[in-house]
Amino acid sequence: MGGMTLPSSDLVTHGRVLVVDDDAALAEMLSIVLRQEGFDSRTVARGDLALEAVRDYQPDVVLLDVMLPGRDGIDVCRQIRAESGVPIVMLTAKGDTVDVVVGLESGADDYVVKPFKPKELVARIRARVRRRERETVESAPEQLTIGDLTIDVAGHAVQRDGAPIALTPLEFDLLLCLARKPWQVFTREMLLETVWGYRHAADTRLVNVHVQRLRSKVEHDPEHPEIVLTVRGVGYKAGQG
Amino acid sequence: MAPPTGAVRRAGSGPRRALTFWRRSTQLRVLVSTLVLSALVVSAVSWFLLRQTRDGLLDHRVDAVVAEAGSETRDAEALLAGASPGDVDVDKQVRDLADPIIARGLTRGFDVVLTGPVDPAPGATEVPSSPQVSLSTAGLDVARSVPAALIETMTQPGAAPSWTYTRVVDADGARPGVAVASSVRLPADGRTYVLYLLFGLDEEQETLGLVQRALLTASVLLLVLVAGLTWLVTRQVVTPVRMARQVAERLAAGRLQERLRVRGEDDLARLATSFNQMASNLQRQIRQLEELSRVQRRFVSDVSHELRTPLTTVRMASDVLHDARADFDPGAARAAELLQHELDRFETLLTDLLEISRFDAGAAVLETSEINLGDVVRRVVAGTAVLAEQRGVRVEIVDATAPAPADPAGPADLAPGGAAAEVSPDDGPSGRACLAEADERRIERVVRNLVSNAIDHADPTREGPGVVITLGADDAASAITVRDFGVGLEAGESAMVFNRFWRADPARARTSGGTGLGLSIALEDAHLHGGWLQAWGRPGRGAQFRLTLPRRTGGTLRRSPLPLEPRDAASPGSPGSPESPASAGSGAAR
Secondary structure (H helix, E strand, O other), X not given: OOOEEOOOOOOOOOEEEEEEOOOXXXXXXXXXXXXXXXXXXXXXXXXXXXXXXXXXXXXXXXXXXXXXXXXXXXXXXXXHHHHOOOOEEEEEOOXXXXXXXXXXXXXXXXXXXXXXXXXXXXXXXXXXXXHHHHHHHOOOOOEEEEOOEEEEOOOOEEEEOXXXXXXXXXXXXXXXXXXXXXXXXXXXXXXXHHHHOOOOOOOOHHHHHHHHHHHHHHOOOOOOOOOEEEEOOOEEEEOOO | OOOOOHHHXXXXXXXXXXXXXXXXXXXXXXXXXXXXXXXXXXXXXXXXXXXXXXXXHHHHHHHHHHHHHHHHHHHHHHHHXXXXXXXXXXXXXXXXXXXXXXXXXXXXXXXXXXXXOOOOOOOOOOOOOOOOEEEEOOOEOHHHHOOHHHXXXXXXXOOOOEEEEEEEEEOOEEEEEEEEEEEEEXXXXXXXXXXXXXXXXXXXXXXXHHHHHHHHHHHXXXXXXXHHHHHHHHHHHHHHHHHHHHHHHHHHOOOOOOOOOOOOOOHHHHHHHHHHHHHHHHHHHHHHHHHHHHHHHHHHHHHHHHHHHHHHHHHHXXXXXXXXXXXXXXXXXXXXXXXXXXXXXXXXXHHHHHHHHHHHOOOOOOOOEEEEHHHHHHHHHHHOHHHHHHHOOOEEEEEOOOOOOOOOOOOOEEOOOOOHHHOOOOOOOOOOOOEEEEOHHHHHHHHHHHHHHHHHHOOOOOOOOOEEEEEEEOOOEEEEEEEEOOOOOOOOHHHHOOOOOOOOOOOOOOOOOOOOOHHHHHHHHHHHOOOEEEXXXXXXXXXXXXXXXXXXXXXXXXXXXXXXXXXXHHOOOOOOOOOOOOOOXXXXXX
C-alpha cells in the first residue's frame, strides 16, 4: 500500500495535510472533510512509510495515528521530529493521561482523542497551519533575552553563549510568549490561547508537557528551572536575570 | 477517645505484653497448669513420705533407748542392792551409783543426770522444793536439757519410768534427743532419786536429712521431666496449629499460593491436607473470578476502543451529511439530524462506559492542582446555561464562604440564559476561598453532572430559583451542594442514585439524554480524591447532592463544611440532624 494523493481541486488550498492512519475508511473520510475545508491531503497507511512521505510531500501538518502497522506512531513521531519541525497532531483512541503524555513527549504538538468532532479537528489543524503561515510572514528583526538565552525572533533561533538550541516551532512560540512579557504570569489557559490558538476548553496537560519538554532543552537543571518558572496555583512566567 | 500518651503506654506495656502472651500461648498455659498440678502432688507425696520415715525412725529409737535405760536402771538397782546394808554414806553411794553409768554413757553416747532426793526425808513430810542435781555428765547444761514436765512427772511419789523428747544442750551445742527417766531408791538414806538418761538423735536426724534431700532432688527432677514432656507434647500439637494459623493469615492477606507442609498420616497431617484442599479450591475459585472480571473489564475497554475508530468515521460522515441537509428532501434531512443527535448520545455513552471501565480497572489517575471550586461552579453554570434556559430553570449560586451581607445585591442570580459572570470572578472579600487540591477536569465533570442533573429534575413552575448551588469551606475541607426543588427522592433512593444505569422512575421521560452513568462516575471521582459525594432527598421536596473534598490531597475528611440536609428541609420533623437517615452512606472509607 503506497501513498495516495487525492486529485487536488483547482481551489487554492489552505495547506497540505499528511494523514497517517491505517483505517482506510477513516483516512478517506478525513480526506473528504479536509478537502471540503480547503486542505490538500495525502494518506499513508503504514508507519514506516510516513517519514518518506513527509520528505516527499512537505506537509504543513501531519495527522498521526498512534497505533500503526509497520511502525508505532510514537516512533514515527520521534523520527519526523528528528528532522523536521512540522506540526504533528496525534490521533489517539485512548484519552488516558499516560498515552497522551507519551505522545506529547515524543514530540507531538497536539493530540485529538477519537471520536473527535470534525470541526474540532479542523480547528486544530487551522491553528497549526495559521501559526506556520504567520511565522513565515512575520519577519521584523527582533532580539529578546530570557535568562541567559538570546532569542532571534525573525531567525527563529535560540542561542546560549552563541551555541544554538534546537526547538520545535511550538516550543519556540511558548518561550517567545513568556519572554515577550517577563513581568506577566501566564495561566495555562492564556498560554493555550496565545501559543496554541485555542479559545477554550482544550486540555491544560498540553501546556504541562510542553513546558517540561521546553525545560529539558533550555534549563541547566530541569528539576530546578530558572528560565520557565512555575507559579504555584496560577501558571508560568519567565525567569528574571 | 484520646490516644494514651507514650509514657503511659510504655509503663503499662510490660505486664500487658506478658498477659497478652499468656492469653495467646496455649503452650505456656498448658505448661504452667501442668507444672502447678504436678508440684502440688509431689509436695503432698514428699510430705507424707517424710512424716512416715521420721515417725518410723523415732519410734524405733525410742524403743531402743527406753530398753537401754531400763537395763541401766536395773543394773544400778542390782548394784545398790548388793551394797552393804550398814553403809550410810549417801554421797559415796550416789557416786557409786552414777559414776559407772556416766562412764558407760560417755562411751555409748548418752548423757546422765541424777537428781534427788525427790521424796521427803523419813519422818518429815516436807517435799524438797527443787530436787538438786547430785551428779551429771560433765559439760551438760542440765537445766535446759531436762524438760521441766518430765521433772514434774518424776517428782510424784512412786512415778513409773517415763520418756519424752527434748533438746540436749552441752558444750557442743543443742541437738534433738530423748530423755528417759526412772526412779532409784538409795539404800543409804532410803530416799528416792531420779536417774535421767539423755540420748541424742543425731543419727536419726542425719538419716532424715538424707531422705529429705533425696526427696527434694527427686521432686525437682520429676517436675523438670513433667515440664519437658508437656512442652514436647504441646509443641507437637501446637506447632501445626500455629503453622496453620500463619498460612491462613497469609491466605487471607491474598497470598493464595501458600500451603501447609504435610508430614505423616496422623490427625494433624490430615488436617493439613484438608486445609490445603480448601486453600486450593479457594484459590481456583478466586482466580476464576479474577480472570473473569479481568476479561470482562478488558473486553469493555477493548470494545470501547475498537468502537472509536469507526465511530469517528461515522461521526464525520454524519457531519458531512448534516451540513449538506439543506439539499436533501425533508425526510432525508430529518434523518441526517437524527443521526447527528443520536451520535452525540452514543458518543457520550461510550465515553462514560470507558471512564467506568477505567475506574473498574483501577487505572484512573489523579492530576491534582490547586483549584477554586467557585471558579469551577461558575464555569459549569455558564456551560449549562443553554440547558437551563431550555428547561426554564433559574440557577442560583450562594457563596457561604463570603461574609453574609457583604454584597448588597445578595447572591448572584443567574437568569435563564446564563449571565454567569455576575458573580465576582475572585472570591473578593470572602473569609476563605473555596479551594481544594484536586483534579480540575474530574471535579468539573462531577459538578457539571450534578448541575445538569439538578436542572433536569428541577421544577420549572416553581417561583424563585429552581436550582441552588452553595459553596462552603473550612480549614480541612471544601464543599458544594446542589439543590433542586423537583420531585425529590423516595426513602432509600438516595443511596441508589449512584448505582449504574439506575433511574428513579423507569417510565419517566429522558429529557437531557443522560447516560445513567453520570452519578456513578461522579461518585468514583469523589472517592478518587478521598472525598464524599452524598445525596439527600424527600418526596416532593427536592433533592440535594453534596460534594466534599479535602483541602489537601491525602487529607481525611471528618466533617463537611455544609450540611447535607438543606436548612429549609431540616426545620420541621427532624431537627437539625445534618446526616439524615436518607443520606447515602457513600462517603466514608471505601
